[in-house]
Amino acid sequence: MINAQQVKEQARRLGFHRVGIAAVEPAPQSHLAEWLAAGYHADMDWLTDARRQRIEKVLPGVKSVIAVAMNYYWPGEQPQVGKIARYAWGRDYHRVVGRRLKALAHWLKQQVPDCETRIYVDTGPVEDKLWAEWAGLGWVGKNANLITRQYGSWVVLGEVLTTLALTPDPPHTEHCGTCTRCLEACPTGAIVRPFVVDSRRCIAYHTIENRQPELPAEIVPRLEGWLAGCDICQEVCPWNQRFAQPTDVDEFQPRLPPLSLKAWAEMDTDTWDRTLRGSALRRIKPAMWRRNARALLSRCASATPP
Numbered sequence: 001m002i003n004a005q006q007v008k009e010q011a012r013r014l015g016f017h018r019v020g021i022a023a024v025e026p027a028p029q030s031h032l033a034e035w036l037a038a039g040y041h042a043d044m045d046w047l048t049d050a051r052r053q054r055i056e057k058v059l060p061g062v063k064s065v066i067a068v069a070m071n072y073y074w075p076g077e078q079p080q081v082g083k084i085a086r087y088a089w090g091r092d093y094h095r096v097v098g099r100r101l102k103a104l105a106h107w108l109k110q111q112v113p114d115c116e117t118r119i120y121v122d123t124g125p126v127e128d129k130l131w132a133e134w135a136g137l138g139w140v141g142k143n144a145n146l147i148t149r150q151y152g153s154w155v156v157l158g159e160v161l162t163t164l165a166l167t168p169d170p171p172h173t174e175h176c177g178t179c180t181r182c183l184e185a186c187p188t189g190a191i192v193r194p195f196v197v198d199s200r201r202c203i204a205y206h207t208i209e210n211r212q213p214e215l216p217a218e219i220v221p222r223l224e225g226w227l228a229g230c231d232i233c234q235e236v237c238p239w240n241q242r243f244a245q246p247t248d249v250d251e252f253q254p255r256l257p258p259l260s261l262k263a264w265a266e267m268d269t270d271t272w273d274r275t276l277r278g279s280a281l282r283r284i285k286p287a288m289w290r291r292n293a294r295a296l297l298s299r300c301a302s303a304t305p306p
C-alpha cells in the first residue's frame, strides 16, 4: 500500500509544482449553489451540472482528491492593446497538465491495481479551486483565483480523484486580509463583492466564452486593451507581484505570433487553425476573435482626434 507522501513525491517527479491531498469527507463548503442562483455563471450551463456539487457522482466511492498546480508564469510585457491572458501564451495547459495527470493516475494504478481514478484539468464537473484550497495548495482570493504562497495565482490546476483513502493535508487558510486591490482595479465592476465574480460583467468571460456576434455595449469601452481573457485582477494582486517566478516548464513558453489587431479582425478559419494549433485559445472561434479585435479597433478609432 502506498501513502500520501509517496503520492506527493511522485507528483513532484512528474513536474507538478504543488501537490496536496483533500479528503472527500468532510466535504469543503461550496458557495456554488448561491452563485448559480444569482445567475453569475452567465450562459455557461456546464457549470450547473449537479455532479459539480456531488463529487461522489463523478467517481462513485471517491475518498481523496489529489490536487496539483503548475506555475505557468512567463515574464514579458503585454502590448497596450491586443492583450492575451498569460495562461494562454504557451501550449494548451489542458494538455500540459493532463499528460502528467494521466501518468500520475497510471502510476497509482500500478501501485494499487484495484483503485479507481479520474483526472480533470478544467475538463469536468469538479470545483477545482475549492478542492485545491481544501487540499492545502492555496486559498481562493477575493478575485476568485486560487492563490499560492509560492507562485501567487499564476498557476493552472488539475486533480486526480481516487477511491484510495490517503492522509489529507490541512486546508489552506485565507490571506487576502484587508486588501481590496482587485475589487478596485476591475474595470467592469465584475467582482461584485469579495470572493464573488459576476461573469456577465467579466472581460475574461466575454472575450473567451460569450458566443454572441457582438460584445455588450457596456463592456466594449472597458476592455482596457484585452483581446483574449483578462489578467487585471491578478496583475494588481500583491501576492503575484511579490511571488511570481518564471516557470521551468518549456511548454509554457510564449508561442503565439505577435499579430496586429487588424490581422485578428480579418482572420480566416485556415489562418486561425494554423495560428492557434496547440493553444488553449482555440476555445475562441474565428468569428469571436474577429469580434473581439473589432471591438478594440472601434475604441482605438474613437480615441483618435479628428
Ligand code: SF4
Pocket (backbone or CB within 6 Å): 143, 185, 186, 187, 188, 189, 190, 191, 197, 201, 202, 203, 204, 205, 230, 231, 232, 233, 234
Ligand atoms: S478578469 Fe478582469 S474583468 Fe474579470 S474580474 Fe478580473 S479584472 Fe474584472
Ligand code: SF4
Pocket (backbone or CB within 6 Å): 141, 142, 143, 144, 175, 176, 177, 179, 180, 181, 182, 183, 233, 236, 237, 238, 239
Ligand atoms: S488583490 Fe488583494 S484582495 Fe484581491 S486576491 Fe489579491 S490579496 Fe486578495
